[in-house]
Amino acid sequence: MPKFIADLHIHSRFSRATSKNLDPEHLALWAQKKGIKVVGTGDFTHPGWISELQEKLIEAEQGLFRLKPDLAASIKPAIPDSCQDSPRFMLTSEISCIYKKNDKTRKVHHLILLPGFDSVLKLNRRLEQIGNIRSDGRPILGLDSRNLLEVVLETSDRAFFIPAHVWTPWFSLFGSKSGFDDIEECFEDLTPHIHALETGLSSDPPMNRLLSQLDRYLLVSNSDAHSPAKLGRESNLFETALDYDAMVKAMTDGQGFSGTIEFFPEEGKYHLDGHRKCRVRLHPEETKSRKGICPVCGKAVTVGVFHRVDDLADRDHPKISKAFFSLIPLTEILSEIHGCGPATKKVTRIYEDLINTLGPELHILMDASLEKIKQTGGVLLSKAIDRMRNNKVIRQEGYDGEFGVIRLFDDGEKDEPYQNRISSDYQGERQGDAL
DNA sequence: TAAGGATGTGAAGGCGCACT
DNA sequence: AGTGCGCCTTCACATCCTTA
Numbered sequence: 001m002p003k004f005i006a007d008l009h010i011h012s013r014f015s016r017a018t019s020k021n022l023d024p025e026h027l028a029l030w031a032q033k034k035g036i037k038v039v040g041t042g043d044f045t046h047p048g049w050i051s052e053l054q055e056k057l058i059e060a061e062q063g064l065f066r067l068k069p070d071l072a073a074s075i076k077p078a079i080p081d082s083c084q085d086s087p088r089f090m091l092t093s094e095i096s097c098i099y100k101k102n103d104k105t106r107k108v109h110h111l112i113l114l115p116g117f118d119s120v121l122k123l124n125r126r127l128e129q130i131g132n133i134r135s136d137g138r139p140i141l142g143l144d145s146r147n148l149l150e151v152v153l154e155t156s157d158r159a160f161f162i163p164a165h166v167w168t169p170w171f172s173l174f175g176s177k178s179g180f181d182d183i184e185e186c187f188e189d190l191t192p193h194i195h196a197l198e199t200g201l202s203s204d205p206p207m208n209r210l211l212s213q214l215d216r217y218l219l220v221s222n223s224d225a226h227s228p229a230k231l232g233r234e235s236n237l238f239e240t241a242l243d244y245d246a247m248v249k250a251m252t253d254g255q256g257f258s259g260t261i262e263f264f265p266e267e268g269k270y271h272l273d274g275h276r277k278c279r280v281r282l283h284p285e286e287t288k289s290r291k292g293i294c295p296v297c298g299k300a301v302t303v304g305v306f307h308r309v310d311d312l313a314d315r316d317h318p319k320i321s322k323a324f325f326s327l328i329p330l331t332e333i334l335s336e337i338h339g340c341g342p343a344t345k346k347v348t349r350i351y352e353d354l355i356n357t358l359g360p361e362l363h364i365l366m367d368a369s370l371e372k373i374k375q376t377g378g379v380l381l382s383k384a385i386d387r388m389r390n391n392k393v394i395r396q397e398g399y400d401g402e403f404g405v406i407r408l409f410d411d412g413e414k415d416e417p418y419q420n421r422i423s424s425d426y427q428g429e430r431q432g433d434a435l
Numbered sequence: 436t437a438a439g440g441a442t443g444t445g446a447a448g449g450c451g452c453a454c455t
Numbered sequence: 456a457g458t459g460c461g462c463c464t465t466c467a468c469a470t471c472c473t474t475a
Contacts, residue, residue, distance in 0.1 A: 226464060
C-alpha cells in the first residue's frame with residue numbers, strides 16, 4: 001500500500017480572514033512543496049467555491065479529484081523537480097453550529113467529508129434552507145450538532161463527520177467556553193456515527209489519550225490553514241489505496257491509518273490559561289488556586305486546552321495507539337537560526353533552496369538524512385532538526401489566542417556566524433513579550 | 436536612499452449576552 | 456426591547472523603523 005500524507009481541513013479564499021491565494025492552483029502548488037498527497041478543498045458549502053472546484057478539478061480516483069491538465073501544466077514550472085507529485089483533492093467543509101442546549105450556549109465546529117459533487121450540492125440545498133451559506137466559506141448555522149450530523153448522514157451513506165479541533169475554548173466540542181464534557185451529550189443517539197476527532201494545534205495524542213472516553217475514537221490532525229503556506233502544519237499519515245472510501249474506512253476502523261503529524265502542543269494558541277491583554281499566563285493549578293480569576297483585571301481567565309484535558313482526564317499515563325511526529329514548521333526553524341522573522345525574504349529564499357535540493361518540507365522535517373541536511377542547510381539546521389526529532393525543544397506555551405514559541409537553541413548556544421547581535425535581540429524581545 | 440523588515444490595525448458574518 | 460460589544464481567524468495593508 002502506498003504511504004501518503006493528507007490534510008483535510010483547510011479553507012478557501014471565500015472564508016473570512018483567509019489569503020486571497022487560496023485557489024485550487026495555489027493549493028496544488030503548496031501541497032507539492034509540503035509533500036501532501038491529499039488535500040481537502042475546504043468550504044464546499046460556498047456556492048462560489050464549489051463552482052470553481054467543478055470548473056477546475058476532474059475526478060482522478062473514486063471520490064478524489066485533481067487539477068485539470070492545463071492548470072496542472074500551468075503551475076508545473078513553479079514546483080521544484082524534487083517535489084513534483086500531482087496532489088489529490090477531497091471535498092471537505094467546516095460548519096460552525098451555534099445553538100443553545102441544556103441552558104448553555106454551544107459553539108461547535110465540525111468537519112464534513114463527502115465523496116462527490118452530487119452529494120455536496122445535495123447537502124448545500126438542505127443547508128441553504130437552514131441558514132446563509134453564501135456569505136462565508138465557513139457558514140454559521142443555528143443548528144444543533146446532532147441535527148447537522150443527521151442531515152449529513154441523510155445526504156450520503158459515504159459521508160464522514162469529524163468534530164473539529166475539539167479542545168479550543170471558543171468553538172469546539174470540549175471547549176471551555178463553548179462545549180460539552182462528553183460526546184454523547186452533544187450527539188445523543190447519533191453518537192455511534194462519530195469515529196474520529198480532530199485534536200487541533202494545542203493538544204497532541206499524549207494529552208488526548210489521558211481520557212478513556214476517547215479510546216474508541218481515532219485522533220486525526222489537520223492544519224485548518226488560512227493560507228497555502230500553512231498547509232500540512234498538522235496532517236495525517238495513511239497507508240491505504242488512494243481513494244475516498246479507503247481513507248474513510250481507515251478513519252473508521254483505524255486500519256491503514258498510521259499516525260499523525262502534530263505541532264508541539266505548547267505552540268498552540270490555547271495551550272495554557274490566561275489573558276492575552278493582561279499578559280497573564282497561568283498553569284491549570286495556578287488558575288485553580290486563583291479560582292479562575294485573572295490577577296490583573298479580576299475577570300475570569302480563558303481556560304486553555306491543557307486545563308480542560310486535565311479536568312476531563314481519568315488516567316495518569318496516556319494509552320497511545322498510533323504513531324505521531326511533533327514538528328516545527330521549517331520557516332520557524334530557519335527564523336530562529338538566522339535571527340529574523342519567518343516570513344522574511346531571507347528565510348523564504350533559504351526555504352526554497354532547501355526544498356529544491358532535498359525535497360518537500362515534511363520530508364525534510366521527518367525523514368531526510370541529517371548528513372544531507374547538513375550538506376545543504378548547514379550544521380545548525382541539521383542539529384536543529386535532530387533535536388526536534390528527539391523532542392529536545394525549549395517550550396514557551398501559548399495561551400488565550402497567543403501562539404507559543406518552540407525553540408531549539410539556548411541563548412548564546414548558536415556558533416558563529418549566526419550568533420550575532422540581531423538574533424539575540426530578537427530572541428530577547430520575543431521572550432519578554434510573551435509574559 | 437531604497438529596500439527589507441517589524442509592527443499595528445482593520446476586515447469579515449452571525450450570534451449571544453450585557454447593558455440601557 | 457433594542458443597541459452595541461466581543462468572540463471566532465490571521466491575512467493584507469499601511470506605516471514606521473533599520474540596515475547596507
